[in-house]
Amino acid sequence: MVPLKNNHQDFKPINKNSGYRERVRKLLTEVFSRVSFETDESISPSIDPVQVAASVESVMFERIGWSNTIKKAYYQSILFNLKDPKNPDLRRKVLLGEIKPETPVTVSAEEMASHRRQSENIQVQLKSLKRCMHDADEEEKATTDMFQCSQCCERKCSYYQMQTRSADESMTTYVTCCKCNKRWEV
Ligand SMILES: [Zn+2]
CATH class of the missing domain: 2.20.25.10 (N-terminal domain of TfIIb)
Incomplete structure (x- = not known):
């Protein structure tokens, strides 16, 4: 017997860490729902922000998991990129299927490395500023x-x-x- 093909087979059921995963899906749903207000393109009614949010969240959970601070920062980096007011293109392309749900996940890994470097630079600047104030x-x-x-x-x-x-x-x-x-x- 051939198993029935299910359109939602990519959307793994949520069990572990379900509270947090639900919140991530909700946030992503809000992000993808915003696209229709940001673009002049007509969005096909078959495109459901809830489903797109679920597939992005599934990729995030599969690739990253959810256990420690570094992984939380990784999650936040992806959400930040998708929510970024200066980058409506990213969420639109993911919603419309022009780019795959895993793209924001891989892009964020690279960006996170560069954000970490930036924040280290800021820490160094803060330290020298503190030192000047101490001198004063x-x-x-x-x-x-x-x-x-x-x-x-x-x-x-x-x-x-x-x-x-x-x-x-x-x-x-x-x-x-x-x-x-x-x-x-x-
Ligand atoms: Zn002296």
């Missing part, structure tokens, strides 16, 4: 005799600590001598 506040800082200046031998120094490397490494201590203004790191 220097006069108000408490002093300590924990450090001795190698230049003038004074024991009155101010200091602050900052995370300059990755979060799991120890903090760097920036010391400034109150007498001669010599600065060093510990």
Whole structure:
């Protein structure tokens, strides 16, 4: 006996993590429903945003799964791309079947890598900004005799600590001598 072909066979039933998966499908349905307001093209009534949302979500779940923060970020990156107000083309093409449901998933993997690099750059900028602000506040800082200046031998120094490397490494201590203004790191 030949099994019956079912139009919805791509849409795997939701069981595990169903609450979250339902929310993703709902979000994607909203995204794809928006297309009809964004395009002048007439959208065939046979195209159902709910079904397209379900097939994109199925690909996401199959390719990425759902278990940790990195995977959550990956999900968010895909949703972000599809929702992006500056990119109505992507959701329209997926809805109309001009590009496959897996395309936004693979595109996001590459973009996520570049977003991560960008956010690292922003972190570095934030750190140097913080350091400048610290320098400006220097006069108000408490002093300590924990450090001795190698230049003038004074024991009155101010200091602050900052995370300059990755979060799991120890903090760097920036010391400034109150007498001669010599600065060093510990
Ligand atoms: Zn000194």
